[in-house]
Amino acid sequence: MSKNDYPKEFIKLLKSVKAKRPKTVIDHILQHGQITTEELKDTYGYNHPPRAIRDVREQGIPIITFRVTGSDGRKIAAYKFGAPSEVRAAQLSGRTAFSSNLKDAVIEKYGARCNIYLEPFPVRELQIDHRIPFEIADDNGQLTDNVTEYMLLCASANRAKSWSCENCPNWQSNDVSACASCYWAYPESYSHIAMRDIRRVDLLWSGEEIADYDTLIQEAEKVKEDAPEYVKNVLRNHFKNKSS
Numbered sequence: 001m002s003k004n005d006y007p008k009e010f011i012k013l014l015k016s017v018k019a020k021r022p023k024t025v026i027d028h029i030l031q032h033g034q035i036t037t038e039e040l041k042d043t044y045g046y047n048h049p050p051r052a053i054r055d056v057r058e059q060g061i062p063i064i065t066f067r068v069t070g071s072d073g074r075k076i077a078a079y080k081f082g083a084p085s086e087v088r089a090a091q092l093s094g095r096t097a098f099s100s101n102l103k104d105a106v107i108e109k110y111g112a113r114c115n116i117y118l119e120p121f122p123v124r125e126l127q128i129d130h131r132i133p134f135e136i137a138d139d140n141g142q143l144t145d146n147v148t149e150y151m152l153l154c155a156s157a158n159r160a161k162s163w164s165c166e167n168c169p170n171w172q173s174n175d176v177s178a179c180a181s182c183y184w185a186y187p188e189s190y191s192h193i194a195m196r197d198i199r200r201v202d203l204l205w206s207g208e209e210i211a212d213y214d215t216l217i218q219e220a221e222k223v224k225e226d227a228p229e230y231v232k233n234v235l236r237n238h239f240k241n242k243s244s
Helices: 008-015 020-032 037-042 049-057 100-110 155-166 176-180 207-222 227-243
Strands: 063-069 075-081 126-130 150-154
Touching (some): 020 049, 020 075, 037 075, 049 075, 100 126, 100 150, 150 155, 207 227
Antiparallel strands (some): 126 150
16 A cells, blocks of 8 residues: 555554654655565664564554565565554553553452562552563554453563563564563563573562661672672572571
């Protein structure tokens, strides 16, 4: 479909996007009909093409993913506009894509806590997140009402997950099963973190517990260890004494 074939209202929506990254994608598709991951990387310098595509989808603009042959002969992802009729009624802005009803349902199921830090947070500070990024699930950004597909994250955990996912080898492989067994999707039951055979425990101290944290840091400094390694050694000694 050429630029002249799109409804005026759709073109108006496309032209209303001013942020550089989504505008770059939109302008390229308008001119060429599609854009590939290769072009996003080589022409525009975006090392994580799906993120640029998500920026467009978050404006309520439908994007279709398909496959083409890249310059090296391998199949790569390409993107074009979906049907103008699929424009979401309200443009999206980051996490405001999710309805308050969905957030209430997720809170009812999991509680008002961050699923990574496992600590309670004020509801206003919690953000709904797809357990499996929709760039991997290839759902074209469509939302479902299946509560189990979402979790709540504080802003810090959300940023950490986004960075880890976008730097994960699976970001290009799009293996949904790999995501489903990852810490960032199901921290309550996982076998790897971003395809690495590692485990983690995130600890937060608040209120009166901050005094315990200060003591921990002081004790770690006495033996010239970083806090994480000091905690590991304390646990090792505990388990060793328990088994003896």
